[in-house]
Amino acid sequence: MMAKIGIVMGSDSDMPVMAKAAEILEKLGIEYEMTIISAHREPDVFFEYAKSAEQKGFKVIIAGAGMAAHLPGMCAAIFPMPVIGIPMHTTSLGGRDSLYSIVQMPSGIPVATVAINGGANAALLAAKILATSDDKLLLKLKDYSDELKEQVQAKDVRLQEVGYKNY
Numbered sequence: 001m002m003a004k005i006g007i008v009m010g011s012d013s014d015m016p017v018m019a020k021a022a023e024i025l026e027k028l029g030i031e032y033e034m035t036i037i038s039a040h041r042e043p044d045v046f047f048e049y050a051k052s053a054e055q056k057g058f059k060v061i062i063a064g065a066g067m068a069a070h071l072p073g074m075c076a077a078i079f080p081m082p083v084i085g086i087p088m089h090t091t092s093l094g095g096r097d098s099l100y101s102i103v104q105m106p107s108g109i110p111v112a113t114v115a116i117n118g119g120a121n122a123a124l125l126a127a128k129i130l131a132t133s134d135d136k137l138l139l140k141l142k143d144y145s146d147e148l149k150e151q152v153q154a155k156d157v158r159l160q161e162v163g164y165k166n167y
Helices: 012-027 043-052 070-078 096-103 119-131 135-162
Strands: 005-009 032-036 060-065 083-087
Touching (some): 005 070, 005 119, 012 083, 060 070, 083 096
Parallel strands (some): 060 083
């Protein structure tokens, strides 16, 4: 079966954030393919990736990038379906440089953008996009939301039992 979501990052230093996306997709039973490609250091490889993504069966690409953050925007320029950008935290500017670069795309090249290091939310947004035409996945997302609600309720029960000083 073909992968439905492409996860692409410019560097292995992005792996901890992108792994969070993969974990959510696995939890929801969504197939994905994860790749490290530098749009700047190997543009020919990048262009082939973006051009072939639709043929590979990708419905959404999740692209993480730091600093200049061109990977999500360049994916969106080539790939005709949704691209979700994850700005990476950087030591120089705390990820604001990545966020601004991804979110300020030119007209006609939209990139959905999540919070800095927002790998889990990127995967959830990708799943919600797929769920618009997949009722089974929609049920899984509803179950996931119920799990989050139960986690918060369990935390409150603990707080009420032990008080904030012992929490």
